[in-house]
Amino acid sequence: MPDLPALVDVAVSRTAATCTLTWADGLKQPVALADLRRLCPCATCNEQREQRQGNALMVISGPLPSAELDSLEPVGGYAVRFHWADGHDTGIYSFGFLRELCEQAQRR
Numbered sequence: 001m002p003d004l005p006a007l008v009d010v011a012v013s014r015t016a017a018t019c020t021l022t023w024a025d026g027l028k029q030p031v032a033l034a035d036l037r038r039l040c041p042c043a044t045c046n047e048q049r050e051q052r053q054g055n056a057l058m059v060i061s062g063p064l065p066s067a068e069l070d071s072l073e074p075v076g077g078y079a080v081r082f083h084w085a086d087g088h089d090t091g092i093y094s095f096g097f098l099r100e101l102c103e104q105a106q107r108r
């Protein structure tokens with residue numbers, strides 16, 4: 001993604017349960033923490049999502065993953081790593097992925 005604007009600020013609101021991302025081109029978009037967790041791009045979550053799609057029962061019986069955020073850290077200037085309260089921290093959210101989430105949220 002050659003013309004991806006830089007991510008200049010990430011502000012987490014625990015009361016609103018959102019993460020507001022500010023981009024260099026002026027886009028400022030809150031994204032629900034629940035959405036971020038649901039879309040966790042790590043291998044484990046990818047696998048679980050695939051299993052859920054193939055098994056309707058898992059959708060009903062599976063516990064919802066925690067959408068409570070402990071902390072986040074920048075990863076190598078290209079991504080953000082979210083540390084969830086239940087200890088899950090393997091999801092590396094690239095700026096491109098986050099930008100797409102913001103643009104989707106904005107269109108809603």
Ligand SMILES: [Zn+2]
Nearest residue numbers: 040042045091
């Ligand atoms: Zn994950």
